[in-house]
Amino acid sequence: LGKSASAGILASACSPLAEKDAWGPLGKLRLNRSSCGQGPFYQTPFEAAYRDVAEQRNFRKLEALFVEADADGSGEMSLDEFRAALRKDHMQKSFSLLGVQPHQAEVVFKRMNKNN
Structure with a gap:
């Protein structure tokens, strides 16, 4: 996958979760939601x-x-x-x-x- 294709897949995966707050109690421990599709995926709270x-x-x-x-x-x-x-x-x-x-x-x- 190219860089833009992988970014698109990542954005589409993050978007519905962010909209529905599907992260639940793990939201505080999981990736910073603003990092969905933006920047390194490993920088987390x-x-x-x-x-x-x-x-x-x-x-x-x-x-x-x-x-x-x-x-x-x-x-x-x-x-x-x-x-x-x-x-x-x-x-x-x-x-x-x-x-x-x-x-x-x-x-x-x-x-x-x-x-x-």
């Missing part, structure tokens, strides 16, 4: 939601790592506690998976420190 969930999951992991790194249990982590945590193999691996390398400890800490 679902993908945006998936990215949000991944970010939240990474944030929770990072938060758990910081709680573990808070050696004195004060609820605040010092740069020394952060450096000490990054000397532990399992912490290095965990932080590394989140994009934080041991040699970046001071830079990362300063960017995240609300007191500076």
Whole structure:
């Protein structure tokens, strides 16, 4: 099929569904209705939601790592506690998976420190 023929088939398939709201509860998870026949078929609200969930999951992991790194249990982590945590193999691996390398400890800490 040529590009215009496939676009026509896609438009004819999307149009009746959009008119009748045939997507039902999946409408929020399926393709953005405005993309019917216009642009990539893979850019969906679902993908945006998936990215949000991944970010939240990474944030929770990072938060758990910081709680573990808070050696004195004060609820605040010092740069020394952060450096000490990054000397532990399992912490290095965990932080590394989140994009934080041991040699970046001071830079990362300063960017995240609300007191500076």
